[in-house]
Amino acid sequence: MGTIDPTIQDKINQWLSPEYDSETVAAVRALIDQDAQTELIDSFYKDLEFGTGGLRGIMGVGSNRINKYSLGKATQGLANYLKSIYKDTPIKVAIAYDSRNNSQNFGRLVADVFSANDIQVYLFDELRPTPLLSFAIRHFGCQSGVMLTASHNPKEYNGYKAYWNDGCQITAPHDTNIIDEVNKIHSVSAIKFTANPANIIAVGDEIDLLYMEANQALSLHPEAVEAQKDLKIVYSPIHGTGITLVPAMLKAWGFTNVHIVQEQATPDGNFPTVIYPNPEEEDAMAMATQKGAALDADLVLATDPDADRVGVAVKNTEGNFQLLNGNQIGALLTHYVLESKKQADSLRPTDYIVKTIVTTELIRQIANNYQVTSYETLTGFKFIGEQITKIGDQGKYLVGGEESYGFLVGDLVRDKDAANSCAFLAEMTAFYKTQGKSLFDVLLALYQKYGFYQEKLVSLTKKGKAGAEEIKEMMVRLRQNPPLTLAGISVTEIKDYQNQVATNLKTGEKIAIDLPVSDVLQFITVDGDVISARPSGTEPKIKFYCSVKEPLPSIADYKEVAEKLDQKVNQIMQDII
Incomplete structure (x- = not known):
């Protein structure tokens, strides 16, 4: 075998020691015998860390993989941290898992480790959506919780979403403090794998009923x-x-004519009918939209493996099904909730909505129209949940979301919730149908009133250690040599969330950004176009978000303006990538 960095080699050697089970040792030896250097380096060059979505990675052996030991170490670290925070309080956690390969076994493993640490565990006895875990944490009064899922990632992935006592994914300072505790664990012997069954309580469908009510x-x-x-x-x-x-x-809401896509109805971690189980992808929505067209449906919905994201297709002005992007879904939900509250005379001065920094400005414009406060957070729904918790009784959260197809109406949970969103999307469709309108009609009316916002996301996948370094270099290059024009339009402002400063390129004025540090750059043009560059916190990708805007004089101009905006977006993306 060729030369591998000594630090990485030390980790490989550690995983060959007797403290790891024979199956794990055999898998590592097989990689060595195959001289699989790239895979060995990618598997061992670092330890998995909590990102915007928790712990997530490819399943397999190694410190940078999802397996018995990485999950056990994370759980032991979390258990140690919980005990340091809640010294004199009995600790309770809730655990759920999705349909991914190994999720159920991983869920049981995590429950075993918590129980061995004398922590009471509420373990769902069958797979359940992520938002139901958030609800259960709040219902049972737990201090923490864990969801075993890799959300919409490919089938090779699994993950570990850690939650705090408010039902929100863990944020600062707890996230880094937990990592510190995890990093203190230098030996497998420090992980308590032997379960105490007396500390594990099975959770059945009684929580489903409470949640739905x-x-x-x-x-x-x-x-x-x-x-x-x-x-x-x-x-x-x-x-x-x-x-x-x-x-x-x-x-339960009263809809009696729901048609399930049977080919995709059975939970299966191999996701046999799609390339990626992501409702953002046209391929993943194809079977549902085809069935929708065959049935002449009013609404097409699809959710990702842990049911916290929802994809939507509706009929356009030509009667063909068209996928809505996350910004459009979020804008429709925001408008529907705020308009309904206004009509019911139930909007209050303390009501508010939340969106992320890469989500369309259309949502803020809608909130401003209804004189409702809008807050902006970093990317990742955990920051929206954190904002809800922070405001507490000082305000009332109504609706919020992010461009990556995650939304929440009401504050029953502290995470994006596709089940909740599906119900409101169906109700919204019913409400407008009584007025002779489709969701697409409403969307075009919003564009006429506030401006036609067109958004596009381009994700570049850069796998492994080399990919991570390439992504880092791309962000360095954009900081050192930022574009001064995009599609021939002058850039007037650069927001650097890592250095927490916004710079006006015309005046040189610098304004502090009052958000936590995050590796995100935003370029704002003189036209008000917003282009964001951001390494993903959950996938080996760098993402470029683009939002442009033009007036929409009339519905008849929709196609012409859409084509113009498409050309502009494509040129901007060519210039920045």
Whole structure:
């Protein structure tokens, strides 16, 4: 075998020691015998860290992989941290898992480690969506929780989303403090793998019922649902956990004509009908939209494996199904909630909405129109959840979301919630259908009123250690040599969230950014275009977000303006990447 960095080699040697089980040792030896240097380096060059979505990676052997030991170490570190914070309080955690390969076994493993640390565990006895875990943490009064999932990543991945006592994914300072505790564990012998069954309580569908009842109480127009109860809805869980909750939720709200995409109804971690189980992808939505077209449905919905993201397709002005992007879905939900509250005369001065820094400005414009405060957070729904917790009783959260297809109406949980979103999307469709409008009609009306916002996301995948270094170099290059024009349009402002400063390129004025440090750059043009560059916190990718805007004089101008904006976006992306 060729030369491997001594630090990496030391880690490889450690995993060959007797403290690791024979199966693990054999897998490492197999990689060595195959001279699989790239895989060995990628598997051992670092330890998995908490990102915007927790612990996430490819399953396999190694410190940079999801396996018994990386999950055990993370859980032991979290257990140690919980005990240091809650010294005189009995500690409770909740654990759930999705349909991914090994998720159920990993869920049991995590429960075993917590129980061995004398922590009471509420373990779901069957796969359930992520938002239900957030709800359960709050319901049971837990101090923490863990969801075993890699969200919408490819089948090779799994992950570990850690939650705090508010049902929100762990944020600062707890995230780094937990990592510190994890890093103190230098030996497998420090991980308590031997379960104490007395500390593990099984959770059944009783939580489902409580969750659905609480959500139904949030309904804004039950009369519209009653009038359109036969609304034709197509739904796909894309082989994930949504099948356990979304159909039941829609039924509980009163919808009687829901059609499941049967080819994708069975939970399956191999996701056999799609390349990526991500409702952001046209391929993942294809079966659902085809069924929608065949049935002449009113609404097409699909959720990702852990059912916290939702994809939507609606009929456009030509009667063909068109996928909505996350910005469009978020804008529609925001408008529907705020307009409904206004009509009911129930908007209050302390009401607010939340969006992330890479999510469309259209949402802020809608909130401003209703004189509702809008807050902006870093990318990752955990920051939205954190904002809800921080404001507490000083305000009322109504709706929020992020461009990556994650939304939440009401504050029953502290994470994005596809089941909750599906119910409101169906109700919204029913409400507008009673007025003779489709969701696409409403979207075009929003564009006429506030401006036609067109967004595009380009993700560049850069795998392994070499890829991580390439992404880092790309961000360094953009900081050292930022573009001064994009698509021939002058850049007037650069926001650097890592250095926490916004610079006006015309005046040289610098303004502090009042958000936590994050490796994100934003370039704002004289036209108000916003282009963001951000390494993903959960995938081996660097992401470029572009948002441009033009007036939409009339509905008849939609296609012409859309084409113009498309050309502009494509030119901007060519200039920056």
